[in-house]
Amino acid sequence: MLYAVFMSATLPPFPRSQDPSGEDELLQLSSPEDEPCLRADAARNRARLLEAATRLIAEHGVDGVTMEAVAAAAEVGKGTVFRRFGDRTGLLMALLDHSSRTLQADFLGGPPPLGPGAPALDRLRAFGVAVLYRSAEQLDLQLAAQREPTRRYAHPTVRGLALHVTVLLRQIVPDADCDLLALTLLSYLDPALIHHLTRDCGMPMERLERGWTDLVARVTATAPPA
Structure with missing residues (x-):
């Protein structure tokens, strides 16, 4: 992970800059919570899940962050966590x-x-x-x-x-x-x-x-x- 700079998966690696300074080459795309198509309730759920995961890390370390534990801490169904983040790695990357x-x-x-x-x-x-x-x-x-x-x-x-x-x-x-x-x-x-x-x-x-x-x-x- 390392740093999360988000780019389209279809973007070819390391395209050449059109700006001599090169500064326009690094594309800054929005993260999932910034997408305009994300419903307000889905955005709230995402923030709630990330807050719960952050609490679990503070209390139990990274090993304490499981999809089940986050769902329980956020008081939502486990399926909600999987739908929002895909898997545990996706959840940790979001953090x-x-x-x-x-x-x-x-x-x-x-x-x-x-x-x-x-x-x-x-x-x-x-x-x-x-x-x-x-x-x-x-x-x-x-x-x-x-x-x-x-x-x-x-x-x-x-x-x-x-x-x-x-x-x-x-x-x-x-x-x-x-x-x-x-x-x-x-x-x-x-x-x-x-x-x-x-x-x-x-x-x-x-x-x-x-x-x-x-x-x-x-x-x-x-x-x-x-």
Whole structure:
């Protein structure tokens, strides 16, 4: 999961920008609760279910969030939860929506260096640091919501992150294969890797931050072979 930037499933991966700045390349689409066709009662039910799931996480951790438990806490039928979110992963992904939209707003229109107005290299460094710390704060939830490996990189969330990184890389190293480099950089920010490094290996976040800065410097300073 990782960050939830929502794009159409039919959108081809990493389309080329029509704007030299590249900022129009990251498409910001509405999340399910923002859809105008969603009935008012369905929207209320969705908010009620997410509130119940949030309470369960606070009280019992991510393992306490099951479709049955959320239905009971929200005092609705279990079928309502399945209809709204599809499965437990869909429910957990919905819980990540708010912070993901906040992160998206920050790098699309927030203050520099994460947002526009700073050099692309500074924005790329700031982006990785922001994702690192956000993932560390929500690590259990992100791991529980993470898609299976064969589907992970096709998920709109990852595609949105990769698209943003690709836009920045095209401004820094325009002759490189920025699509592949973006995925290489994002692999460093994978929640499973952050879990391993911080909890299994005991590495402090400051070391991971320095590692990200070093990785970005090496990737952007190396010209691709002829």
